[in-house]
Amino acid sequence: MQNLVDGIVKAFQLLIQGDPEVIRITLLSLQVSGLATIISLLLGLPIGTFLALVNFPTKRFWISVINTGMALPPVVVGLIVSIFLWRSGPLGDLHLIYTPTAIVIAQVLISFPVAAGLIISALQQLDPRLRIQMLGLGASKIQMVLVLWKEARLPMFAAIIAAFGSVISEVGASMMVGGNLEGHTRVLTTAIVLETSRGVFASAIALSIILIGIAFLVNLGLTTIQQRNR
Amino acid sequence: MDTLLEIRNLAIMAGQNRILNLPELDVNRNEVLVLLGPNGAGKSTLLQAAAGLIKPTSGSVRFSGFSRLSDLEYRRKVSTVFQSPLLLTDTVRNNIATGLSFRGLSRKETYERVDRWMDLLHISHIKDRQARVLSGGEAQRVSLARAFCLETELILMDEPFSAVDAPTRQELLDDLRGVLSKTSQTCMYVTHDIDEALTIGDRVAVMFGGDLHQIGPVQTIFNHPKTPEVAAFMGVENIIPGVVAQANENIVSIKSGNTIVESVGNLPVGSSVFICLRPEDITLYTAEEEIRPSTARNRLLCRITSMVHQGSLIRVEMDSGIRLIALVTRPSVQELGLDVGRQVYAVFKASAIHLLPAKSANL
Numbered sequence: 001m002q003n004l005v006d007g008i009v010k011a012f013q014l015l016i017q018g019d020p021e022v023i024r025i026t027l028l029s030l031q032v033s034g035l036a037t038i039i040s041l042l043l044g045l046p047i048g049t050f051l052a053l054v055n056f057p058t059k060r061f062w063i064s065v066i067n068t069g070m071a072l073p074p075v076v077v078g079l080i081v082s083i084f085l086w087r088s089g090p091l092g093d094l095h096l097i098y099t100p101t102a103i104v105i106a107q108v109l110i111s112f113p114v115a116a117g118l119i120i121s122a123l124q125q126l127d128p129r130l131r132i133q134m135l136g137l138g139a140s141k142i143q144m145v146l147v148l149w150k151e152a153r154l155p156m157f158a159a160i161i162a163a164f165g166s167v168i169s170e171v172g173a174s175m176m177v178g179g180n181l182e183g184h185t186r187v188l189t190t191a192i193v194l195e196t197s198r199g200v201f202a203s204a205i206a207l208s209i210i211l212i213g214i215a216f217l218v219n220l221g222l223t224t225i226q227q228r229n230r
Numbered sequence: 231m232d233t234l235l236e237i238r239n240l241a242i243m244a245g246q247n248r249i250l251n252l253p254e255l256d257v258n259r260n261e262v263l264v265l266l267g268p269n270g271a272g273k274s275t276l277l278q279a280a281a282g283l284i285k286p287t288s289g290s291v292r293f294s295g296f297s298r299l300s301d302l303e304y305r306r307k308v309s310t311v312f313q314s315p316l317l318l319t320d321t322v323r324n325n326i327a328t329g330l331s332f333r334g335l336s337r338k339e340t341y342e343r344v345d346r347w348m349d350l351l352h353i354s355h356i357k358d359r360q361a362r363v364l365s366g367g368e369a370q371r372v373s374l375a376r377a378f379c380l381e382t383e384l385i386l387m388d389e390p391f392s393a394v395d396a397p398t399r400q401e402l403l404d405d406l407r408g409v410l411s412k413t414s415q416t417c418m419y420v421t422h423d424i425d426e427a428l429t430i431g432d433r434v435a436v437m438f439g440g441d442l443h444q445i446g447p448v449q450t451i452f453n454h455p456k457t458p459e460v461a462a463f464m465g466v467e468n469i470i471p472g473v474v475a476q477a478n479e480n481i482v483s484i485k486s487g488n489t490i491v492e493s494v495g496n497l498p499v500g501s502s503v504f505i506c507l508r509p510e511d512i513t514l515y516t517a518e519e520e521i522r523p524s525t526a527r528n529r530l531l532c533r534i535t536s537m538v539h540q541g542s543l544i545r546v547e548m549d550s551g552i553r554l555i556a557l558v559t560r561p562s563v564q565e566l567g568l569d570v571g572r573q574v575y576a577v578f579k580a581s582a583i584h585l586l587p588a589k590s591a592n593l
Binding site: 070098127130132133135136137139140143147150151225 | 302310316318
């Protein structure tokens with residue numbers, strides 16, 4: 001119990017003092033996971049829209065692949081990315097292993113299926129006749145898609161929230177491809193693992209509170225936008 | 231007559247099934263052409279092809295004088311109203327502006343048009359309401375305004391009122407008819423309801439199983455159906471096959487089984503025909519009753535086999551060697567003491583019969 005109280009007290013000390021290491025870790029977490037979320041959306045919007053709206057023979061197969069990807073364990077992603085980026089691996093010459101870029105790559109693989117999968121279901125929830133109606137009112141294909149995105153805006157925002165949530169909280173992949181290098185690739189989750197393994201619970205709790213606080217603030221912002229657009 | 235839309239040799243297949251086969255159909259400028267027929271007749275398919283929403287397997291649909299239009303240019307010359315209003319999660323006013331926004335009209339012009347059409351369709355008072363709180367009738371008015379405000383050359387409507395309740399439907403139909411005649415808007419209107427077709431249509435095209443059976447002014451179709459299917463759909467319940475046995479001066483005697491029926495007509499002896507007779511054109515007398523002298527040439531002794539209530543009337547089915555159906559009022563049923571098993575005379579005029587040559591029945 002004392003650990004918890006100490007942790008909370010320490011967390012506020014660290015925050016108020018503006019501990020440079022904590023700030024750096026926090027900013028890196030936000031940068032890496034934010035960038036991964038944005039890339040996932042840039043890929044997920046067109047791919048998810050295509051899979052939701054266009055009929056082709058292997059469509060169900062690809063949607064199943066995406067849906068399976070939504071439950072992909074981060075450690076498995078970490079393993080795969082490690083194999084590719086390892087110095088002797090196929091992409092070893094890029095020297096990306098144990099860099100923030102490697103973490104972004106791994107997190108994109110985790111959050112892309114979440115974003116795409118939820119975008120597919122958001123668009124497929126709409127009445128399919130709505131597309132015909134919009135075309136029947138003179139919409140171009142692009143205008144029709146924009147109307148559908150707007151009409152599905154609530155679940156589309158849920159896709160952004162879930163995609164960000166899937167990566168800000170993940171530890172396995174960041175640890176494996178980032179290496180938890182101090183001042184370089186240490187993010188909130190990997191720092192918490194380290195502090196816990198060292199038995200420094202107070203520090204781990206402090207970082208956890210910051211992590212939860214960030215997740216809350218980001219989601220609060222997104223949710224506010226989402227609900228205002230109802 | 232000024233042709234607006236030309237449909238030629240149109241065929242639409244779904245897999246191996248031909249769901250539409252239309253050698254020729256013209257839509258005239260400023261007319262309301264009703265596509266009438268039962269479910270599966272191909273009406274909606276034809277409408278969607280006319281809207282540029284489905285590609286024909288073969289043949290063409292084009293606006294007169296416009297042979298080369300891109301898909302988008304074509305679609306922007308028409309607007310559509312479907313059975314379900316399919317409104318967006320937005321206000322009434324913004325919903326009506328949807329199609330105009332696709333066309334990039336200025337804000338000022340958009341809202342001028344939107345306001346004018348809301349006025350014409352009596353929905354100005356709900357302009358700021360969210361679409362999701364509207365009643366079915368209001369939502370369909372919004373859908374109509376959304377299509378009309380585009381002021382396209384052709385409006386296509388697919389059973390727009392079949393999902394609203396009967397009183398609302400009558401109101402909507404009356405208002406729509408008013409707007410159509412006020413604006414001389416060309417319109418293709420799909421329905422399976424004869425009354426709607428009679429109310430709104432200038433011309434009616436009757437379709438069955440992907441084929442066009444007859445097209446013409448509403449009254450012509452109603453009074454002179456060309457095929458047994460059209461006759462049956464227009465409420466002719468007695469369609470009896472027979473052969474012309476005797477022909478003299480505009481009156482022919484037709485034999486069906488052992489029954490002889492006389493009809494106005496001019497067909498050679500031996501022709502196969504269908505005798506078409508509306509149930510409301512048959513008068514019933516009890517067998518014991520003295521039949522008043524009348525000009526009715528046909529008097530068949532029948533036995534009543536069933537009596538079923540149909541709205542305010544009673545549908546009486548009879549057997550006289552041929553099966554006949556008559557519609558009678560409740561007071562008549564009581565007065566005559568009609569009941570299943572009783573013998574009655576079915577009396578009808580030779581001029582009440584419409585004869586269909588059997589070969590056109592093989593369409």
